[in-house]
Amino acid sequence: MTRVAVVGVGAVGGVVAAGLMSTGRADVTACVRSPLGGLRIVRPDGSALETSVPEVADSSAVSPAEWVVLATKAHQTAGAGPWLRRLCGAGTRVVVLQNGVEHVERVAPLVGAARVLPAVVEISAESQRRGHVRLFGRPRLTVPSGDDGADFAALCQGSGIEVTSTGDFVTAAWAKLCLNAANGAVTALTMQRMPVFAGPRIARLGRALVEEARQVASASGARLPEDLADQVVARLRAMPPESGSSMLWDRLAGREMEYDARNGAVVRAGARLGIPTPYNETVTALLEAVSPPGNGS
Ligand SMILES: NC(=O)c1ccc[n+]([C@@H]2O[C@H](COP(=O)([O-])OP(=O)(O)OC[C@H]3O[C@@H](n4cnc5c(N)ncnc54)[C@H](OP(=O)(O)O)[C@@H]3O)[C@@H](O)[C@H]2O)c1
Known part of the structure; x- marks a missing residue:
């Protein structure tokens, strides 16, 4: 059995924890702040995966694991530091x-000698209440190719989560960030769902946010199509009217929003590369102003 600890057992972490449990090859521990009482994942076809996962709520009670799955929101990473310090050993x-x-950059300073494997998350899921997650579509993760990516794909075999490895992780990660640069910021700032992109001015704003991100991405080595901004906005306009974004749900619920890892990251990379990002800077400032004060939790 492979010892796996999941830190951040919300929508994404819940799907992964339950999927790994279901393989029968992983000894999974859920590292939680308050009790879950088991996991129930409802799949798109209405079927449910129910499982009980051993839970620990005290970070001083854990010891190094073979794999740690970190699935908090990006701005909650520092708050998960005590877990990471105890769960990470040299291997x-x-x-x-x-x-x-x-x-x-975000996680390596918190994990000592442990190795960090980044992933692009395509798991569309909603945490409805503690331990209860609704999954939309087929869960997929993309990781960089190499030994760690191959071992993680093997760990997930039979979990219902498809893990793809790529030799061009830079492009995979930036492609997702270009999409996220527009959808989260615009829906959260306007407090409206995806049909907000039907308006021509909002569509122009969406294209501008994506185009800045695409230019920064290209200078960072990502290979993305020149008409990406048009493609992204067309895709957002075609989404079902009830679609929103996790930043919209967080804003409506009065929770801190994950804007810094998205639009803030575009601004930081742009500054490093000498590429102006005024639209992303503006929405970052606005989101910072309306996001509840961050306490890393
Ligand atoms: N959900 C999606 O559809 C989706 C899709 C693609 C990418 N992503 C990305 O995946 C990441 C995770 O998102 P999510 O939607 O799964 O978030 P989420 O549902 O809010 O789950 C985050 C979990 O982290 C836990 N947590 C936060 N700080 C913690 C700490 N110090 N110790 C232990 N647990 C802690 C929270 O616990 P509490 O319950 O105690 O607050 C919560 O259960 C984000 O970067 C998101 O952008 C999400």
Whole structure:
């Protein structure tokens, strides 16, 4: 049995914890702040995966694991530091299931000698109440190719989560961030669902946010199509009217939003590369102003 600890057992972490439990090859521990009482994942076809996962709520009670799955929101990473410090030994690998492109910079300082494996998360899921997650679509993760990526894919075999490895992780991560640069910021700032992109001015704003991110991505080595901004906005306009974004749900619920790992990351990379990002800077400032004060939790 492979010893796996999951830190951040919300929507994404819940799907991964339950999937790994179901393989029968992983000894999974859920590292939680308050009790879950088991996991129930409802799949798109209405079938449910129910499982009980051993839970620990005290970080001083854990010891190094073979794999740590970190699936908190990006801004909650520092708050998960006490877990990471206790769970990581020299042979531990930490797979980071978070949005953005700064997985390694964010997590490596917290894990000592453990190795960090970044992942692009395509798990569309909603945490409805503690331990109860609704899954939309087929859960997929993309990791960089190499030994750690191959071992993580093997760990997930039979879990219902498809893990793809790529030799061009830079492009995979930036492609997701370009999409996220527009959808989260615009829906959260306007407090409206995806049909907000039907408006021509909002569509122009969406294209501008994505185009800045694409230019920064290209200068960072990502290979993305020149008409990406048009493609992204067309895709957002075609989404079902009830679709929103996790930043919209967080804003409506009065929770801190994950804007810094998205638009903030575009601004930081742009500044490093000498590429102006005024639209992303503006929405970052606005989101910072309306996001409840961050306490890393
Ligand atoms: N959900 C999606 O559809 C989706 C899709 C693609 C990418 N992503 C990305 O995946 C990442 C995770 O998102 P999510 O939607 O799964 O978030 P989420 O549902 O909010 O789950 C985050 C979990 O982390 C836990 N947590 C936070 N700080 C902690 C700490 N110090 N110790 C222990 N647990 C802690 C929270 O616990 P509490 O319950 O105690 O607050 C919560 O259960 C984000 O980067 C997100 O952008 C999500």
